Amino acid sequence: MGPTVSEVETPLRVMSLHALAYCHRLFYLEEVEEIRVADDRVYAGRELHASLAADEEGEQTQLELADPELGLFGKVDAIRRRDGSLLPYEHKRGRCRRGDSGPEAWPSDRLQVLAYAALIASGTSQAVVEGRIRYHADNVTVRVPFDDAARAELAAAIATARRLRESTERPPIAANERLCARCSLAPVCLPEEVRQAEDADHEPLRLFPPDRDGTSLHVLKPGATVGRSGQELVVRYTDGTPEDRNPVRELDAVLLHGYSQITTQALHLCHDHDVAVHWLTTSGRYLTSAGTSAGQVQRRLRQYRALADEATCLRLAKALVRAKIEGQHRYLLRASRGDDAAREAMLPDLILMRSALASIESAPDRDSLRGLEGSAAVGYFRGLAKLINPTVPESLHYTTRNRRPPVDRFNAILGFGYALLQTAVARAILAAGLEPSLGFFHTPRSAAHPLVLDLLELFRVPLWDMVLIGSLNRNQWDPEADFVATKAKVWLSDAGRAKAIGLFESRLDETWKHPVVGYSLSYSRTIELEARLLEKEWTGEPGLFARMRLR
Ligand code: SF4
Known part of the structure; x- marks a missing residue:
């Protein structure tokens, strides 16, 4: 006897066919990239199934079915016997589709129930003539015939699913925008942002969640x-x-x-x-x-391929350094608005930064970019020092940038905030399924993942520098109680760390209107969005990464 389908191929979940009929990209994200989101609708569906299972005691419910010949497995809601024949019975919370001749099953529900019909027929060797789907919101049961046409439809869907599973390319987004509005993977897929990258006039709907999950x-x-x-x-x-x-x-x-x-x-x-x-x-x-990292091989392969290419790294590094220096420059301008003396005093610093900005496009390699970034940083920190009110105790002022270990109070707060930011960026990169140790600008060094350090550059100013200067100028820091100081180093005391954590966590929760995608979201979600936009740079949907700027 030759091998069965499942001996040569991993069997398909019936639920994956449900996703396939909805959108090929959804199937790919779930089955190949192994991204699954249990959103509120999924949880609500589980609760419905749990209550039905309790209500209909004695019925054959929640049965696991599998067939190596078909290469399918899944759990049917119920098997019923009607007119002497077995049939699969599925429960759906929502409404049915309204066709010309009355209630119909949605294509994804239809394919799902056909797959269960095939599994029951092969498992019992009994003829199955139809499946049924109960749409609870309409109180309607739709009958789906399991005839030759249905068998051919199921076979074609299984063949398409297998072909997609072999592909290394993510399928394009769905043409029907309404599908995306109800799709649980929209926050990962970012279809509206893809439409915007392809058409600058497209105003994206916000399908990305505005707030943190937890x-x-x-x-x-x-x-x-x-x-x-x-x-x-x-x-x-x-x-x-x-x-x-x-x-x-x-x-x-x-x-x-x-x-x-x-x-x-x-x-x-x-x-x-x-x-x-x-x-x-x-x-x-x-x-x-x-963090979670298993099961994302295809995504990592694409990242390795893209970031092994020097030209791609240089292009992304230029976008990043430009965004960083422009962000720093805008902050100095914004914070000194209306203060002619401060603006006058920081003019040389601003000129230094503008000069670095003007040279980015012609930088021949990443080393040259690092030089420009360093030169702009000198101007930025000199300018930043001029934003601190004279009323702030002298020991909290900025003198020089120092780290590992910080030797003054300003750098102690700055470094601690950047470490918190590093955790938030690492979390976003892991959530986006990217490999943190492979970046495009920073070089590997101990304990710091280059891709985390890369993405972090976009957020130093809005997530910590602005918070730090604001809190200093509001006199929120106690030079004694908030620090532990020795001759060689200064670090935050328990009280100081609690204060910094409070400020940082509040900032993560603050919402702002993202200037590129045009909708409001928390800073925490902004980091995740930017990680996902970065991935699009090498998945055929480039153009939106590192374009966000302070207003
Ligand atoms: S968001 Fe749209 S394109 Fe993306 S997987 Fe869902 S339905 Fe498909």
């Missing part, structure tokens, strides 16, 4: 341990502080500062819920992250 859990106290209890992360302390319970579905990241710990069980829970875990030193230096 909050970050910062564990600051030495000796604290994050453990697991059911679906909660529980922080236990050694100093008598009551334990702190956090439902995992309310979190998007765990940040372990200094010598706090996390158990393996808690790490498993974080992994299962796409909660990234980041480690930072007590003084706020970013160490490393753990």
